[in-house]
Amino acid sequence: MSSGARLLRLVRPYRFLFATNLVATVLSSVFDGATFVLLIPFLRALFGEQAMPQVGGSTVEWVLGAVAGPMLAAASPQAALRNVVLVLSATLLLKNALAYAAMLSNVAIQEGVVRDLRVQLFEHLQTLPLGFFQRTQGGQVLARVINDTDQVKTAITAALASLLQNLSVIAVYVAILLGLSWRLTLIALISAPLLALIIRPLVWRVRRRSRDLADVRGGLTALVSELVASIRLVRAYVAEAFEAARFRTLADRYRKGVLRAQRYALLTSPVSEVFAGVVVVVIISIGTQLALGRAAALRPEVLIAFVVVALRLMSPVKAVANYPTIMAGALAAADRVFEVLELPPSEGDRPGELPARFEREIEYRGVSFSYDGQAPVLRELDLTVQRGQIVAVVGPSGAGKTTLVDLLPRFYEPTSGVILVDGVPATRFTRTSLRRLMGIVSQETILLNDTVLANIAYGRSDFTLAQVQAAARAANAHAFIAQLPQGYDTLLGERGTRLSGGERQRIAIARALLRDPPILILDEATSALDTESERLVQEAIDRLMARRTVLVIAHRLTTVRHADLIVVLADGRIVERGTHDTLFAAGGLYRRFYDLQFRV
Numbered sequence: 085m086s087s088g089a090r091l092l093r094l095v096r097p098y099r100f101l102f103a104t105n106l107v108a109t110v111l112s113s114v115f116d117g118a119t120f121v122l123l124i125p126f127l128r129a130l131f132g133e134q135a136m137p138q139v140g141g142s143t144v145e146w147v148l149g150a151v152a153g154p155m156l157a158a159a160s161p162q163a164a165l166r167n168v169v170l171v172l173s174a175t176l177l178l179k180n181a182l183a184y185a186a187m188l189s190n191v192a193i194q195e196g197v198v199r200d201l202r203v204q205l206f207e208h209l210q211t212l213p214l215g216f217f218q219r220t221q222g223g224q225v226l227a228r229v230i231n232d233t234d235q236v237k238t239a240i241t242a243a244l245a246s247l248l249q250n251l252s253v254i255a256v257y258v259a260i261l262l263g264l265s266w267r268l269t270l271i272a273l274i275s276a277p278l279l280a281l282i283i284r285p286l287v288w289r290v291r292r293r294s295r296d297l298a299d300v301r302g303g304l305t306a307l308v309s310e311l312v313a314s315i316r317l318v319r320a321y322v323a324e325a326f327e328a329a330r331f332r333t334l335a336d337r338y339r340k341g342v343l344r345a346q347r348y349a350l351l352t353s354p355v356s357e358v359f360a361g362v363v364v365v366v367i368i369s370i371g372t373q374l375a376l377g378r379a380a381a382l383r384p385e386v387l388i389a390f391v392v393v394a395l396r397l398m399s400p401v402k403a404v405a406n407y408p409t410i411m412a413g414a415l416a417a418a419d420r421v422f423e424v425l426e427l428p429p430s431e432g433d434r435p436g437e438l439p440a441r442f443e444r445e446i447e448y449r450g451v452s453f454s455y456d457g458q459a460p461v462l463r464e465l466d467l468t469v470q471r472g473q474i475v476a477v478v479g480p481s482g483a484g485k486t487t488l489v490d491l492l493p494r495f496y497e498p499t500s501g502v503i504l505v506d507g508v509p510a511t512r513f514t515r516t517s518l519r520r521l522m523g524i525v526s527q528e529t530i531l532l533n534d535t536v537l538a539n540i541a542y543g544r545s546d547f548t549l550a551q552v553q554a555a556a557r558a559a560n561a562h563a564f565i566a567q568l569p570q571g572y573d574t575l576l577g578e579r580g581t582r583l584s585g586g587e588r589q590r591i592a593i594a595r596a597l598l599r600d601p602p603i604l605i606l607d608e609a610t611s612a613l614d615t616e617s618e619r620l621v622q623e624a625i626d627r628l629m630a631r632r633t634v635l636v637i638a639h640r641l642t643t644v645r646h647a648d649l650i651v652v653l654a655d656g657r658i659v660e661r662g663t664h665d666t667l668f669a670a671g672g673l674y675r676r677f678y679d680l681q682f683r684v
Contacts, residue, residue, distance in 0.1 A: 090422060091236065094200055098193045105193065106248065108186035113252040115179035117260050119172060121389065186249065194237050202233045205421055211429030214495055215456060223306020228420055231305065235417030238410060247407050250400035257397045264390045271366060300338045307331055364394050430497075433514035440513035442521050442602055444506050445470050446492065446633070451501035452656075453487055460499070461487045463656040469649075471602075474634040476644035478677065479653035485637045488653070489605045492635070493519045523596030523628070526607040529588040536565050537572040540594045547598060559594035559624040561587070586620060593624045604629060606636040641678050650674065 095102060206229060217225070261269040307330065368391055448467040454460045461484045469475045477485045490496055491503060494515050503510045510518060531539050540555060541547040549572065556562040556572075564587055568574040576582050583591070596604065606625065622643065629636075638644045645664045652660035652667070652674050660672050667674040 091197070091418060094197045095193065097200070098196055101189045101193050101196075105186050105189040108182045108189065109249045110252045110256075112179050112182035112186055113249070113256040115175050115182065116253060117256040117393070118175050119179065121260060121393075198233055198237045201236060201421065202229060205229055205233065205425060208425055208427075208429065211431040212424075212427055213430040216427065221303070221306035223303070223308065227305040228424055232417040232420045235414055236421065238414040238417075246403055246410070250403045250407075253400040254397065254404065257393055257400075260393055261390060261397075264393070265387075268370060268390060268394075271363070271370065300334065300341055304331075304334055304338060307334060364391070431515060433516055437514040438508075438512055438517075440505060440510075440517040440521055442505055442633070443471065446603075447504040447507075448488075448491075449502050449504060451491065451498045451503060453484075453491060453496065453499045461656050462491075462498075464501070465656070465658060467651060467658065467661075469633060469635065471633050472631070473648045474629060474636065474646075476647035476650045477635065477637045477653060478639075478641065478644065478650060478674065483653040484656045485653055486607055489607060489635050489637060492603075492605065493522050493524070520599075521601055522603045522605060523599055523601035524605045524607070525589070525592050525596055525625075525628075529585075529592040531576055531583070531588055531591060533575065533577055535570075535573050535575055536568065536591070539576060539591055540598060542595055544599075552594075552598060555594040555598040556590075558597050558627050559590045560620045561590035561594050561624070564590075590620065590624055593628055597624075597628055602632060604632045604634045604636075606634065606638075608637050608639060641674075641681055652677075 209225065209229070258269065446469040448465050451462055451465045452460050453462040465488070467475075467488075477488060479485055487496070491498055492510070494510060497511065505513065505518070532542070537549065537552055540552050552572065553562060556565055564583075565572060565574075568582075574582075606629075636644060636647065641664075644650060647664070650660075650662060650664060650667055651658055652672070654673060660667055660670065660674055662670070668678060
């Protein structure tokens with residue numbers, strides 16, 4: 085299905101508004117045309133003739149007499165002129181009132197469609213696999229949600245406010261022109277297909293250039309987003325000039341792309357205007373002969389009205405001629421939006437999946453995993469975690485530790501093998517219910533630009549302030565929160581930049597404590613903290629781990645010495661397992677890690 089057809093489907097929920105827009109637009113065009121038709125009786129009355137249409141006149145004159153004859157009839161030319169002016173003023177008022185209603189309904193439709201598309205895209209993004217976000221720049225995603233969907237508004241505006249309105253104006257004016265002189269109108273209609281043939285090659289080039297521009301614009305957004313996220317790194321390495329040069333290069337590339345696209349887009353306006361001007365000149369030439377010849381086929385006032393309407397017709401014809409080039413840019417942006425919407429979702433609960441329960445054990449049975457067909461990260465891994473156990477996972481960087489725990493909440497699915505929860509494959513459970521069984525605290529704490537309260541109660545609105553405070557106390561966070569300017573109502577800034585690393589970790593621990601999950605995943609939660617912060621965080625973690633099943637990844641082996649089971653990973657395989665004492669005595673890889681950390 086084409087992007088244009090998909091955009092039209094988005095208009096369906098606004099059928100009533102669309103009908104209102106259509107009726108108001110058509111009626112506005114009718115009254116707009118009537119103001120020019122009233123030139124005929126106005127000119128007659130102005131020059132002292134009878135304002136009423138003459139017998140044997142054009143079709144338009146006959147219709148005008150049937151509709152407004154009684155109002156235009158008067159005993160004197162002065163009275164007739166007054167009546168014409170009154171009718172003309174009333175027609176102008178109605179025309180503009182209807183035009184306002186059409187514009188207002190158009191704005192309601194276009195903003196509604198853009199909102200719906202934006203929400204649909206945002207919701208779909210949340211269902212895409214994590215791999216999509218790892219291979220796609222954040223700025224490109226942001227550009228599609230904000231910039232490209234806003235560009236789609238241009239398509240709705242062009243289709244409704246511009247195309248629909250101008251087509252109705254053209255239809256009304258052509259009907260008036262036919263009523264005034266079918267010979268002259270035929271000349272104008274024959275020229276229309278020629279204009280379309282001239283414009284078509286320009287449209288194709290504009291759409292191709294617009295798609296390239298959208299990609300470059302997304303790159304600009306991505307670069308700015310990266311700069312904001314890594315400003316400390318930029319300053320630490322004195323890389324301001326380097327980053328400015330990168331941005332200047334990309335901005336110049338965008339400038340050149342705009343110039344190339346506009347070279348064709350802007351050409352459609354003068355081409356269509358010159359073409360229409362030539363047609364009007366031809367009409368005036370032929371019309372003059374018809375009006376001034378011996379056997380005059382047109383009265384002078386009718387010819388004047390015809391020329392005025394024909395000149396007025398130039399504007400909507402020009403707008404319709406420009407419509408394809410406007411749509412080309414909008415559809416290029418729509419293509420980028422629908423490109424993401426067409427990606428198959430990997431998240432979401434599916435029919436037939438069960439609510440998850442955990443009472444006995446978690447088992448990894450022959451689990452292997454690789455990212456997008458690359459070399460395996462995990463290989464034929466077997467592991468059983470009993471309820472209430474603390475299982476530590478250690479090993480060198482790249483051994484697959486984080487991947488091992490990411491498979492449990494179904495962030496990814498095993499390439500082969502199966503993960504069982506109480507003997508039931510995890511894939512048979514809904515992701516929602518499975519993840520509600522788990523609390524996850526990682527080294528990189530994610531905090532939102534919101535209040536402390538909202539960050540701790542993230543995703544839930546049913547927790548009371550007392551419950552949040554209790555979780556914060558258990559996480560050793562209440563004391564520093566109370567010292568913030570507005571306490572639990574303090575805004576933390578983007579990514580929680582107002583807090584130290586240890587404070588952010590304690591907020592994350594409070595978030596997990598508040599939900600009281602039976603399964604806990606700790607991914608190097610204390611590896612980047614100083615000694616005092618680590619002590620406070622470790623105390624909070626000890627409270628968090630109590631009476632829970634815990635999978636903990638740690639580089640600092642002091643934090644896992646008391647684990648019920650330690651699993652040593654290397655090259656995606658479990659090479660050792662046991663308690664600290666047994667592994668230390670075995671003198672294997674775990675012992676070498678331990679000696680490296682604690683040798684004097």
